[in-house]
Amino acid sequence: MKLCFSIDALSPSGAHAWRLQKDQTWRECTYAEPLEDGDACITDKKTAEEWSGRRLTKDMSQVLIPQKKAGTFDFLMRGIFAHAVLHRNSSAPLPDKRQMLECIAVLKPGTPWLVYLNVSGHFAALDTSTVSIISNLDIAVRGEIASSGDYIGARAARDDKMMDELYRQFLGGWLDHLNSSNMNVFVPDAEKLKDEADYVEAIRNWSHE
Structure with a gap:
């Protein structure tokens, strides 16, 4: 079973999403869509955990800039947050x-x-x-x-x-x-x-x- 995480950023309304690329830029996407060439595919869980929950802001050019990791109650506030999305390229097991x-x-x-x-x-x-x-x-x-x-x-x-x-x-x-x-x-x-x-x-x- 082969697994990896993409990092998908989601707007407050959920209407817009962006995916982290291998070169650390972002592309617009549909949240949790299948991987495309150029998408960052993270196999190290700790690295994905460091991204998950990070707040992102847009600079003057509307480029997403990662900020520090969100606190316990930050998700109650509006903003763009990064999420770790799991991708599988094999069938899933049936829990026993x-x-x-x-x-x-x-x-x-x-x-x-x-x-x-x-x-x-x-x-x-x-x-x-x-x-x-x-x-x-x-x-x-x-x-x-x-x-x-x-x-x-x-x-x-x-x-x-x-x-x-x-x-x-x-x-x-x-x-x-x-x-x-x-x-x-x-x-x-x-x-x-x-x-x-x-x-x-x-x-x-x-x-x-």
Whole structure:
């Protein structure tokens, strides 16, 4: 599976977008469109994370100039911001429910865990008290932060009804991630879920660039 990130800047309204080029200039684009010759294709996650969330301004010639990385609440303000967009040139894996259960079962209650899918479609968890979620490009799809034994740990993993629903939520989020190329996608609300078979079919039929 081959992956890389483009850096797409989006206007406040979302009506205009620009993509970083190999020579550090920008071209107008449609947000998250397929890669073209000349587009910067970043394979180093840390480099992409340094770009993600940076504010950009236009100079007198309307050229985009990168500024410092946005703060926690800067996204509440209007402006042009850079986003890391994931591009795949191979089919996407189907997340494994058994692996999700194993991931959740070993988590110790009392810690604010975030269970997520990484870009390879594998379930993982991070301690949100020590690891930042913002601009974390290891996170393709994320659930809710949980610390209670009702939601994480061995007892929660044995709740078949809840785990079935959670798995469908992650399948829905994974499909959204594949279709949008966005990172840090939230799982859909439970009341909006489709049947598991519908998600499985759509993921298997998804076409890469």
